[in-house]
Amino acid sequence: MSPNNDVFRVLVYDLTRERGDLVLVPGRLDAIGGSGLAALLYEKYGLPTAPAFDPGQPLIFAIGPLTGYFPLMSKTVCGFKSPYNQNFAESHAGGRSALALRFAGYDALVLTGKAKRLSTLVVASRRIELIDVHYLSGADVFTTGKLLRKIAEGASGHRSIMRIGPAGENGSAYACINVDTYRHFGRLGAGAVMGAKNCKAVVIMGDGDLPLPEDKSYPKLFKDIHDKVTASGMMEKYHNLGTPANVLPLNELKSLPWRNLAATTDPEADKISGEAFAEKLLMHNAACAGCPVGCIHVGMVREMFSTSHRFAIHQVAYDHEPNFAAGPMLGVTDPTEVLAINDMADRQGLDIISAGVALAWAVEATQKGLISERETEVKLAFGEPGALKRAIWLLGHKANEFYALLGQGALVAAARYGGEDFACVIGQEMAGYATGETYFASQTVSFRHSHLDTGAYSYDQKHKEQDVDAVVKFLVTDERERVLLTCLVSCLFAREVYKPEIVADLLTCLGYGELAAGLDAASEKARRARWRLKIATGYDPMGTKIPKRFSEVTTWKGPIDAAYMEALRQGYARAVLELAAPVAAPGDPA
Template structure:
């Protein structure tokens, strides 16, 4: 029997107590992104700072989670330490299925624990454990100890944890989800750290009912065939997203050395094929996904304590290779993986961390900072130096790194060099495709390349029509928002069109929602922007550094007037929505 109400667990981290509440709104907000906005409207404190104990941390899944392939993501919503506004981060792993197997649509955490704590949630119990002995512990060691403490249910269990970056309150701190996935951007790790939550375990130790009759299993087989028979398997499973490196480099859209150039022949050393041939250990998948896009590489280290070699597994994809490879001028796969391993241990977002270190390297070259601040020599191409710097950055090693960990432009405001900080709302994603992407990421809801299809638009459209380009952004957003309310992996957006989503919802019993997908998508889109506006969002608060005006793409030199017009018009249209 499908339950129309949302079943949400409210947890008070100050005393470890919780209660279940049932909330209406399924047909208005669906779940995921929509449910998160609904919950922040109800429990959030928009006028208070991001780290106030009363601010909620919200985890939400969708109505199709567990029922169909690639409905495998979870939305994590919170007020971000990066800009003190409402935001979202999305992650895969086992978490979504674990919440479904715990009979939860959402989890809301308020209050603050007295000491470092681990929150353990099962279908029938809730426990807040004192883990003060884990304070300062890296992600790898924390995960190992948590698994020893909670040995049962490893198949369904999901483990979230933070590292030193989250404990230090760095705005680049991420949350590790089941080792190989992350709530990566906008400082989710700091949000957990502010509540003294070192780890969360969702045991997923219950079950849920599959719809009766022939319609659901028939549709499931059809959807499964679509996602495995299309090019998704080839594109995302084989080489995976690192295949994009060569393609973007070929069209002068790949950031190199802090975006001083957009193409380089050195790409030959770090293509997706090179990574697969030299460093790929295995593929993995999120629960409920048959594609298997997780690429797990390895590094081998000789340990001083026993003089023996140890292997580390490190998951990689396009974004960390851009941020810790081309952006830093590092062109050896194992050098990149070693830098990434340091960021994984401290739970620092690899994209933000890499872009920040690229700024630091150029700032060093130009004399804005020196070894006094960086503690190591930083030079483009020096993998060893960047690895040491990553360790300092992830742990807030000195005043400079603590400031840099709050955001590149915050450090640049003190030391100089704002004009070459590669920040579009947050440290840029790896697509130097042109004006529409730069404007869209600057003002996008999550400051994410997946907020819109702008990077694809830039690669296909050469004309400079502001109205047409912004219409594309506005018209593209509702369908993406509805997918993140399901919560689907956006890799599946070519399969899960509106008609199929309606059919899927109908098959599991959400008939009303199935009949109003378009209207609900638009409502969720507006609701999210309205919630963010309450926390202070204004388009004029976000600027585009000069570096983005000084590059060339396949279309030629970036057009400054066109870029400014796009940003202004997109901002105006967002305000209209709000």
């Protein structure tokens, strides 16, 4: 590897000083890019013991060495200190963000400080500008995007607009950053960190050039990858029905959460299946830049205006996770209303998974008499989309004390009103799988508290035996392979394509031969660096808890074994502590 190939090109922009600096940061052999680079940059610029909203905290956007060169290398990693749990966190998004950053000439963008007024940062290969957009205060995500497309014209095919809605401005702990309308940095509150910086949006103009590799093997390598993802059938599921294809199989396996996880199966699942969405609402497929698969499914919602008797058509992207949170978790079985609830959350700039699951807790708390309409301002009930949509609006606007607390997470609200036992929070509000003990323990402890941190949801569906050591070994091994992909940064749907031996060939082709030779060591360094940072910012894996509701679940294997689940949680937590422990240098005492 040449000396320049070890260096990351990082734009560090101080919003307080309104100044950007290009910083050359060495470390590709240790960090690779993406997740590893975000950790490296937080270690360099972050304030581990300061609050998430401290102006000095960085908001980091990082891409990988294969971005722009190979299919499905389409994601950007956002690194930040989370206002949800005050730990170092990551969120991943696609859209045009990664390609725009690559064509702008940067491996990463780091925002520090706080703008004097609500502002938008425009970044291009030869331009950096901070624009006063105080008039967008309180504007929803789509209004903001529409205006910014006029304000920041040019490079439309390689332009990415990352923006927040009212929830981000109001400091909701699960406010998201909307990326190019259909994608999101969704989980753990990146949107609130952006709002705390008085930054309404970041527009990245990919207006530079990207020379093709000189290595003669590049065309063949590209074609091989392209053929695998388009002609082999391995990605067909994602293009056709998309992840909503999971609904009926999960429901059949008694693994689909319904009505705040009071049930794991329901006879009305067919109404909100992937097949039902495709038949009734699908308008078209879309894709992230650099992806030939087209897994983004865009549905249609009609909004009627009672005063004028006219209507507007909204295009709403859907996947299994948003559909779960706006659908079965809230007892809603009309696919049009599921999309309408998703649309409302999108407009507010809320992570729909956390918002939907938090509202499911609120509905059950209402049923149990812990809260009333005095707090909720609407009559909440499962399966009542009108009230639920209004509650999403109230949540995004932090309408009163109740919604301010609920906007910090279901467990925060439960600490005030009661109901911790049925708050479906395992690290953060749960994702759309109730597959069993492995999944519940994994999401509780894992780095992002995400269903994509490991394949635990799949492991549960294949294994009935109880073997703590085997499960922990699987979780640790599976995480390592996924961290490599999030350092590159690949869409995780392509994990069967980008195996380590293939990745090594691709890196060598691009001139990263030394990195390719030490790929396993580099990805392991990146993984351990992430865990060390999370723990340095206050995370205690042994102190995590699984609420009682998760021990009341029945899946295809039968009732949850709470003792076994707790053993898995503790076993995985101990493994994480080992990963975060300092590695002894050669010659040091053991």
